[in-house]
Amino acid sequence: MSHRFRGPRGRLVEALQEKGIRDLAVLRAFDLTPRHLFVPPAIEHRAYEDSALPIGNGQTISQPSTHARYLELLHLSGSERVLEVGTGSGYQTALLSHLAGQVFSMERVGALLVRAREALRASGARNVSLLSGDGTLGWREYAPYDAILVTASSPTVPTPLMEQLADGGRLLIPLGERDEQTLALIVRCGTEFERTDIAPARFVPLVGTHGWPKK
Ligand code: SAM
Numbered sequence: 001m002s003h004r005f006r007g008p009r010g011r012l013v014e015a016l017q018e019k020g021i022r023d024l025a026v027l028r029a030f031d032l033t034p035r036h037l038f039v040p041p042a043i044e045h046r047a048y049e050d051s052a053l054p055i056g057n058g059q060t061i062s063q064p065s066t067h068a069r070y071l072e073l074l075h076l077s078g079s080e081r082v083l084e085v086g087t088g089s090g091y092q093t094a095l096l097s098h099l100a101g102q103v104f105s106m107e108r109v110g111a112l113l114v115r116a117r118e119a120l121r122a123s124g125a126r127n128v129s130l131l132s133g134d135g136t137l138g139w140r141e142y143a144p145y146d147a148i149l150v151t152a153s154s155p156t157v158p159t160p161l162m163e164q165l166a167d168g169g170r171l172l173i174p175l176g177e178r179d180e181q182t183l184a185l186i187v188r189c190g191t192e193f194e195r196t197d198i199a200p201a202r203f204v205p206l207v208g209t210h211g212w213p214k215k
Helices: 006-018 024-032 041-046 064-074 091-097 110-123 159-163
Strands: 053-056 059-061 081-085 102-107 128-132 145-150 165-176 181-189 192-201
Touching: 006 024, 006 064, 024 064, 024 091, 041 053, 053 110, 064 091, 064 145, 064 165, 081 091, 091 102, 091 110, 091 128, 102 110, 110 128, 159 165, 165 192
Parallel strands: 081 102, 081 145, 102 128, 145 165
Antiparallel strands: 053 059, 165 181, 181 192
16 A cells, blocks of 8 residues: 555545545545546646546546545445446546455546556556446446446446346446436346436546447
């Protein structure tokens, strides 16, 4: 574990508690994950602010409190197989690696995936597999997944992701327009999919075969 920024990391965990995050496993994951490895070196000093930050290629690393709320909603116990669509910086992938058994993460922007792979290696994450490609198609080889977390917004739930969700599995995805969405939780029960709307959300578009077309 990295000892750099130990103090700011502890203060971020306190800030998350003050914002209502109660799940101890989620708080521990934030305590163990060196966010400064996942942001560009020029803004390393801002890594432990509770804010979204630019990571290059027009993409952002989300606000830690947003990550924390989403991770709480997945109800992970430590043994699950999880698919993340939209690796971005790899920070949330690293958080997931402390909360699940195996993490599979897909990213369409190759340059981001290269940086995420390096940061994940430096952070010591072991149970993570990365794939470059269109995450709206899912990663069939390792399906079914107990949880699927989509970190970009889509007009509808990509059918391959519903097919690759295990029975009883939970899928989180921001659904709606390109600039404004609702975070939806989809729970699979056999051939039925139950949707619960959680909160308003604002994410970058999920660009791909079952998402938005490239502009
Ligand atoms: N959670 C990430 C982090 O901690 O840095 C931030 C993810 S960012 C909000 C959303 C990511 O989804 C972007 O990196 C974007 O390139 C990626 N993305 C968009 N469409 C995608 C697709 N079809 N497949 C895979 N990744 C996609």
